[in-house]
Amino acid sequence: MSILEVKDVSIRYITGDFKDIGLKDFVVKKLSGKYKVKEFWADRHVSFSLKKGDMLGIIGTNGAGKSTLLKAVSGIMIPTEGSIHREGNIAALLELASGFDPELNVRENTFLRGALLGYTRQFMNDMYHDIIDFADLWDFEERPFKQLSSGMKSRLAFSIASMVNPEILILDEVLSVGDGAFKVKSESKMREIIQGGATTIFVSHSLEQVQQLCNKILWLHKGEQVFFGDDVDAICSQYQDFLDKKIGIHDVNPNICLTNR
Numbered sequence: 001m002s003i004l005e006v007k008d009v010s011i012r013y014i015t016g017d018f019k020d021i022g023l024k025d026f027v028v029k030k031l032s033g034k035y036k037v038k039e040f041w042a043d044r045h046v047s048f049s050l051k052k053g054d055m056l057g058i059i060g061t062n063g064a065g066k067s068t069l070l071k072a073v074s075g076i077m078i079p080t081e082g083s084i085h086r087e088g089n090i091a092a093l094l095e096l097a098s099g100f101d102p103e104l105n106v107r108e109n110t111f112l113r114g115a116l117l118g119y120t121r122q123f124m125n126d127m128y129h130d131i132i133d134f135a136d137l138w139d140f141e142e143r144p145f146k147q148l149s150s151g152m153k154s155r156l157a158f159s160i161a162s163m164v165n166p167e168i169l170i171l172d173e174v175l176s177v178g179d180g181a182f183k184v185k186s187e188s189k190m191r192e193i194i195q196g197g198a199t200t201i202f203v204s205h206s207l208e209q210v211q212q213l214c215n216k217i218l219w220l221h222k223g224e225q226v227f228f229g230d231d232v233d234a235i236c237s238q239y240q241d242f243l244d245k246k247i248g249i250h251d252v253n254p255n256i257c258l259t260n261r
Contacts, residue, residue, distance in 0.1 A: 002049040002085070003199045004073070004168055009082035011043045011068050041223055042068040045082075048218055048228045052167075055200040057210035057232065059239055060220035066203045067172055069220070070094060073201065074170050088167025091117075093158065102146035106137055106156065109145045113160050127163045134185070135159040155182055162189050169193055169200045207236045221249050 015038045043065040050056055058066050071077040073084055074092035099116045100109045110131055114124040132138055135155040140148060148156075171190065187209075194200050194213075204210055210217065210232065217235045219226040226249065227235050234253075241247045 001051065003052050003054075003087040004201075005049040005085045006069075006073065007047055007083045007085075009043060009046045009069070009072060009079045009084060010041060011065070011072055011077065012080040013040045013042055014038070015040065041080075043072075043220070043223045044225075046218075046220070046225045047082075048216075048225075050199050050201075050216065052199055053194075053197050054216050055194055055202060055214045056216040056218055057214035058201065058203045058218045058220065059205075059207065059210060059236070060226075061243075063222065064220040065223040066220055067094070070170050070172055070201065070203060073168075086168060089164075090168040090170065091161060091164050091166035092170040092172075093161045094170065094172045100145050100153065100157075103144060105142050105144055106132075106148070107141050110156065110160060113157065117161060119164075131156075131159045131163055134162075134189075136182075151182075158186055162186075162193065165193065165196060166198055169198045171200065171202045173203055173205070207240060211236055226252065 046065075046069060048056070058069070060066050068077070070092065071094065072079050073086075074090055074094065075086075076092075076094075099113050101112060104112065107128075110128060111121070111124050114127075115121075119127075132141060135152075135158070137152060137156060140152065145153070169190075190200070190213075202210070202214060214232055216228070216230050217232045218228045219235055219239055227238075229235060238247065238252045242249060242252065
């Protein structure tokens, strides 16, 4: 039984003159027929399904639609077309640096971030020691958040977001946060959550991490689905050939995985 099913999902952004003009000019242009609207499809006709315990790696160059798709799967965005069915609660580690107040200290920001993620005050009270300990920030507990390095900020955000046991876990390039030692610790934490049965979606530019961690893979290119399947090594190999310009996007082998578009 699928715990997550994405069916023919397309996501559209609309841009136009309204971003640069005032209300009066907007009305005038609208009435005169000079108002211009542009459409941009970040994702087009993406379909895949995952079972409990699956780990899906999403690969693709910048602008492929990876982060937009994650926002739709996590419920932050609603697809323009298609549908997404989820079972159980979701923990999404997206844009780790967002959701903090630079003027508050580390302790205050920990509770603020927890509240934004929907954690109860009691949960945060119970988990606070573990969060700060995992992020290794005891010496900076009362320090204003704006004085932390970017690595420290990411460590705190990762620590807060990973202190749950979700049915679906969404990771957007988060295993690259912090220094070498923290990368090892964060990857170990993710393995712990995954081994607990969480279905995981993982976006990364590291093909090595995808090959080590994932049993399913989705390749996106300019919003279009190139491949979805379970032959992770073969698809990563073709993707690397594509990056090296050994093959074009239309020259990939369509017989190496379960599903391709």
